[in-house]
Each structure stands twice: as C-alpha cells, then as structure tokens.
Amino acid sequence: MITESSAEVEFHGGRARTGHLTWGQQGTWDGLEHWLPEVKPFFFLTRWLPVPLLLELGDVLDVVGELLRRHESLRTHFHVSPSGDVTQEVLGSGVLRVDVHDRPADDPVQFGDIVTTCWQRGTATPFDHARELPIRLSVALHEGIPVLVVFALSHMAADYTGTEVLVTEMAALFKARADGSPPPSPRPSLQPVDLASSERSPDGQLLNVEAMRRLRAELERMPPATPARAEPASPRFVGADLDSRALPVAVRLAARRCRTTTSVVMLAIATALVRCFCPGPLHRLDVMQSNRVTPELMGSVTTLNQAVRTVVDLRADSFADLLRQAERTMADARARSRYDTRAAREVVRAWGGVLEPGTQFNDMWSTVPKSRATTTEMDTSTSELTWPATSDAEDMVLYLDTRGTADRMQLVLMADTAVLAREEIGGFLLAFERVAVLLATEDVPLARVGELFAESRVEPLTG
Known part of the structure; x- marks a missing residue:
C-alpha cells in the first residue's frame, strides 16, 4: 500500500515586497475571474520530472527551496482591494507543504498512475491566491527513495514557456546535487514586480x-x-x-x-x-x-x-x-x-x-x-x-x-x-x-x- 504523508519546504533569504500586477498577470487574473467558480484547464500548468539516483527527500526539498528563493513568482500572494485592484505580495520567507507518496516494492500501482493522481489533486480546485503559494508539489518515493517530482502551477505564477524554464532549472539543480558540483547560477531574469514597474x-x-x-x-x-x-x-x-x-x-x-x-x-x-x-x-x-x-x-x-x-x-x-x-x-x-x-x-x-x-x-x-x-x-x-x-x-x-x-x-x-x-x-x-x-x-x-x-x-x- 502506498503511504501518503507530507513534508515542508522552508524558504528564506529572498526579498519581501509588494507591487502592482504586470500586464500579463492582470490579463491572466481577469481570465480566471471570468470563469470562476468553473475550473478551466488553463488555470494550471502541470509537469513532472525524474529525480536522479542517490538523492534523498531532503535534497529534493532543498532544491525546491532554492527555486522558491530565486523566483519571486513562486512565493507570491495576490490580494484584491475593495475597489477591485489587485496587488502582489512577495514573501521573503515561508513554508511550502509538499505531498509525499511512498510506494513499497511490492505495490502494483505504476508511477504513471501516481503522476496522474497528483495532477488530478493539484488541479481539482482553484488556487486561493490570497493564502496559498501558487505551486502544488508532490514527491513520489520508491521504498523511501525519491523517484519523481510532480507539480501543478497556477497560471498566475507562470505561462507555458516560464514553466519550461522552471523544469529545466530544476533538472539542472538536481543533476548538480547528484554530481556533488556547485549549483548552476540563476539565469538573468526579470522579476514580476520589477516588470510591472517598467510597464508603468x-x-x-x-x-x-x-x-x-x-x-x-x-x-x-x-x-x-x-x-x-x-x-x-x-x-x-x-x-x-x-x-x-x-x-x-x-x-x-x-x-x-x-x-x-x-x-x-x-x-x-x-x-x-x-x-x-x-x-x-x-x-x-x-x-x-x-x-x-x-x-x-x-x-x-x-x-x-x-x-x-x-x-x-x-x-x-x-x-x-x-x-x-x-x-x-x-x-x-x-x-x-x-x-x-x-x-x-x-x-x-x-x-x-x-x-x-x-x-x-x-x-x-x-x-x-x-x-x-x-x-x-x-x-x-x-x-x-x-x-x-x-x-x-x-x-x-x-x-x-x-x-x-x-x-x-x-x-x-x-x-x-x-x-x-x-x-x-x-x-x-x-x-x-x-x-x-x-x-x-x-x-x-x-x-x-x-x-x-x-x-x-x-x-x-x-x-
């Protein structure tokens, strides 16, 4: 039987700030609001990727924490004023809850089915953007060894290309940790609050x-x-x-x-x-x-x-x-x-x-x-x-x-x-x-x- 539990990713050391939405974020927000309470597929972006051998669950959580530190969009809440204006609040530190699925060696469930289950759970309800970080993440283990990372992102956090950027960076960080080499430097990137300022x-x-x-x-x-x-x-x-x-x-x-x-x-x-x-x-x-x-x-x-x-x-x-x-x-x-x-x-x-x-x-x-x-x-x-x-x-x-x-x-x-x-x-x-x-x-x-x-x-x- 698959054992389900939870773990926590702690992130800290990033900038804490608030700002306006970018034009892209505003359009996405209005699109979400147009369809709610109906849940549409475009609300989410789902991905999975393998975890290299020799890594432990703690290594996976550390990599996720590094990604949260690097990318402000992953640690952002969104708040609506009485007049309907939306602002984004970037957290400098916090905790992300992660679902953990541990499959024993004799369990017949395939990892593909676990991925599907994680995606179904991750996209069943819309994100509560005022209280919830815009990423829902699961780690699949085999006899305690991490095998897969599965996640659903809110469209407020990323678009298709941004999600591919995140997957590529996560894979590179996993490989560096498995090889015992220094983590690759972050790519030059403009954070959403800075982009919103330039648009104004x-x-x-x-x-x-x-x-x-x-x-x-x-x-x-x-x-x-x-x-x-x-x-x-x-x-x-x-x-x-x-x-x-x-x-x-x-x-x-x-x-x-x-x-x-x-x-x-x-x-x-x-x-x-x-x-x-x-x-x-x-x-x-x-x-x-x-x-x-x-x-x-x-x-x-x-x-x-x-x-x-x-x-x-x-x-x-x-x-x-x-x-x-x-x-x-x-x-x-x-x-x-x-x-x-x-x-x-x-x-x-x-x-x-x-x-x-x-x-x-x-x-x-x-x-x-x-x-x-x-x-x-x-x-x-x-x-x-x-x-x-x-x-x-x-x-x-x-x-x-x-x-x-x-x-x-x-x-x-x-x-x-x-x-x-x-x-x-x-x-x-x-x-x-x-x-x-x-x-x-x-x-x-x-x-x-x-x-x-x-x-x-x-x-x-x-x-």
Whole structure:
C-alpha cells in the first residue's frame, strides 16, 4: 500500500515586497475571474520530472527551496482591494507543504498512475491566491527513495514557456546535487514586480498607447460572427490532440524553403484550413504572444503571454499569399503585444463592447529550444490522435495551440461543434499535418488543402 504523508519546504533569504500586477498577470487574473467558480484547464500548468539516483527527500526539498528563493513568482500572494485592484505580495520567507507518496516494492500501482493522481489533486480546485503559494508539489518515493517530482502551477505564477524554464532549472539543480558540483547560477531574469514597474514607466506607457491605437484600427475591421454550420453537439465544444514527430521536421523544412518562420508557416496552414468551412471574407483572429524578447524575459518564471486581437483575410489566390499575410500578422502582433489589458477592455467597450468569437492561435512550440538533429524524415505513421477534452462553453470558435519538445509536437484544437463538426475536428489536425509535410518540399495549391481537409474527417473514438 502506498503511504501518503507530507513534508515542508522552508524558504528564506529572498526579498519581501509588494507591487502592482504586470500586464500579463492582470490579463491572466481577469481570465480566471471570468470563469470562476468553473475550473478551466488553463488555470494550471502541470509537469513532472525524474529525480536522479542517490538523492534523498531532503535534497529534493532543498532544491525546491532554492527555486522558491530565486523566483519571486513562486512565493507570491495576490490580494484584491475593495475597489477591485489587485496587488502582489512577495514573501521573503515561508513554508511550502509538499505531498509525499511512498510506494513499497511490492505495490502494483505504476508511477504513471501516481503522476496522474497528483495532477488530478493539484488541479481539482482553484488556487486561493490570497493564502496559498501558487505551486502544488508532490514527491513520489520508491521504498523511501525519491523517484519523481510532480507539480501543478497556477497560471498566475507562470505561462507555458516560464514553466519550461522552471523544469529545466530544476533538472539542472538536481543533476548538480547528484554530481556533488556547485549549483548552476540563476539565469538573468526579470522579476514580476520589477516588470510591472517598467510597464508603468514613460517608456512602458508609450508601448501601451501605441498598442491601443492599433487595437482601435483592428476593431474597425472586425467581421460579424462566424455562422453555424450544424446543430451543436452536447457538450458543445470538443477538443482533439495530435501528437506528431513529423510536424517538427515538416514545419522547419517548410519555413526554410519559404524563407520565413515556423510560426508564420503554421498560421498560414491554419488560415488555409479555416477557409474550408468559414465563409469569410474576414475572420477574427487572436494571436497569443509569449513576449519573451530579451534574455531577462526569456529566463523569467512568470506569465507574460498576451492575446493580440486582429483580423485575418480569408481571400487569397495562393498559399504564398497566405504566407505573406501571416508574416504581416505576426510582425504586427509582436509590435503591439505588450499592453494594459484593462485599458484594452475599455477600448473594446467604447467601440461596442462585444467581440464575436473567432480563432485563437497560440504557438508555444516555436519557443522551445531547437534540436541539433538533422533528420528530414517525416513519418506520420506514428502520429497519435486523441480526444481528451470537452466543454460546455468557451469564448472562441477555435482554440489552436502548439506545444511539445524539439522533436515532438502536440497540435491541440478545441472547437465549437456548431461550426466544426465532431468528425471535422480531428480532420483539421490530420489535414494540418499533411499540408505541413507537403509544404516542406513543394508549393501546395489552396484547392489541395480543401481536398485534404475533406479526406481527413475522422470520427472521435471517445468524448
């Protein structure tokens, strides 16, 4: 039988201070508040990593304490004033409770099941940000020896890239301790309170003014709602994931052949597929931006991503036209991706107050460290399509995310079944992969994209 207990991580020596929220934190906070008390998957970021042999539980707790000392976002409380303003309080010292699961040698439970159980517990309830640190952590032991660390982060503490930064640093600290070598120095990173101060400076306010100017221009182009094509299913929104080793190779080769970036290639493919079922001529598009444009921001464990509201033109004569449009869209999104989210909300309210649902494109994969591998093999036979999620309500017609590792991509789509039928959701992802593979070596006519979409319809096995 697995023995469950708890341990404590003590952290001390850090700065204790309070400050305003960053623009990214404010947008995340408002997103959480919009959906509460319903709990959405985006509230959390979950990860696990192995613990090297020879380390004891005390070593693991010491490493976690060092991470809490280095990254203020992990030891922060958030407080709401009577007027609704939110401030962050960084603790200089404190204690983090850690769940410990010790599996005896003869227990049949697999460690994969323990990870799943820890994630389920860590994401079952929203964080109490005023009283709880924004990380829930568990350590799995085998006969008293640490094997795995499992955690769930609040989105207020980190975004996808920030979580990867944390995992990489934790792994390096574990390795150094196992090797008996000095811990690696912290990467240069900007702490959230400091970033919030810079955003309120004259230079930061100029960024916001320009972003609001461009937002007003985009709002004047906003199209009407995407019309329904079918009676929606119940639950109305269905999600599918495509796990592919072919996609990383294909989009890199396509980007090189087309002399552009992987983000541009994937946005162009997505636009080509949206043309297959959206009448156009215009379609609302939100482009998520990671905003990690300096070394100090690349190393920050915080939430920096912000959505840039724009419009995509579905009228095109060739895939090359879509690539050029995607280049302009991504460049414009980068130029205005840092802004005061509540100021943007007021701009939208003054314009008319209601934005019709469209597509959100969130390319997280392109920010992961690149592989040195030179393989050009694009084998789609090992790609796996799963149906992990359903939802009764969302704010967009389509959510398209990319994430994964340098050598493996997860292409994730959550779609409104009133616009995209259940069998077309998986078809969208499979067609995306097929278009990317073709684009790696040749130009793809838009008519061929439509054929691939029609051929790729697949009935979900579950959900």
